Amino acid sequence: DAKTTQPPSMDCAEGRAANLPCNHSTISGNEYVYWYRQIHSQGPQYIIHGLKNNETNEMASLIITEDRKSSTLILPHATLRDTAVYYCIVPLSYNTDKLIFGTGTRLQVFP
Amino acid sequence: SAVISQKPSRDICQRGTSLTIQCQVDSQVTMMFWYRQQPGQSLTLIATANQGSEATYESGFVIDKFPISRPNLTFSTLTVSNMSPEDSSIYLCSVSIGNQPQHFGDGTRLSIL
Numbered sequence: 638d639a640k641t642t643q644p645p646s647m648d649c650a651e652g653r654a655a656n657l658p659c660n661h662s663t664i665s666g667n668e669y670v671y672w673y674r675q676i677h678s679q680g681p682q683y684i685i686h687g688l689k690n691n692e693t694n695e696m697a698s699l700i701i702t703e704d705r706k707s708s709t710l711i712l713p714h715a716t717l718r719d720t721a722v723y724y725c726i727v728p729l730s731y732n733t734d735k736l737i738f739g740t741g742t743r744l745q746v747f748p
Numbered sequence: 749s750a751v752i753s754q755k756p757s758r759d760i761c762q763r764g765t766s767l768t769i770q771c772q773v774d775s776q777v778t779m780m781f782w783y784r785q786q787p788g789q790s791l792t793l794i795a796t797a798n799q800g801s802e803a804t805y806e807s808g809f810v811i812d813k814f815p816i817s818r819p820n821l822t823f824s825t826l827t828v829s830n831m832s833p834e835d836s837s838i839y840l841c842s843v844s845i846g847n848q849p850q851h852f853g854d855g856t857r858l859s860i861l
Binding site for chain 1 (some may be wrong): 749752761779782791792793796814835840842848849850851852854855
């Protein structure tokens with residue numbers, strides 16, 4: 638079973654920040670948090686990952702709480718092309734190759 | 749990141765037949781994986797394709813139904829055998845290099861009549 642919990646859907650106005658939460662209360666000390674998204678008719682796209690420090694790249698920022706039990710993916714200026722299903726994944730520490738996809742959050746960006 | 753090509757991109761097949769899906773990467777990769785995404789569902793890992801040895805299958809998936817080959821570090825195939833309508837899905841290949849995140853191809857859309 639997936640080790641994460643995400644809201645099933647969210648809306649965001651174009652140009653505004655999209656903040657996608659993820660709960661991973663059973664995460665262990667050496668397990669990373671990964672975020673992927675899947676735009677319709679495409680394969681999942683890697684966005685970002687982190688362990689305990691906040692991370693930022695050209696696509697998004699990842700904020701991980703100090704207790705590491707939850708995180709938030711931030712798309713600073715959402716566009717219509719960001720409409721997708723976003724997956725928060727915590728691979729097993731003893732098998733980090735095994736990605737278990739939950740149901741994700743369907744983000745709808747509207748004009 | 750590696751460029752991943754899957755062939756065919758889509759197909760419509762008759763029940764009882766088999767289809768082999770190819771995954772080609774433009775550089776050598778450490779790991780290759782096969783996933784299934786049933787209509788309206790999330791992704792499920794089928795197996796890890798091991799270079800030069802038998803694939804490692806996840807619970808609920810067996811080699812007779814989904815034989816996998818990986819003859820080298822850039823290529824793998826997944827065969828869906830004796831297909832039925834329940835096998836209608838998107839089949840995706842993913843790869844990783846070292847401890848870098850997995851990257852996915854765009855998948856093969858398979859419909860069984």
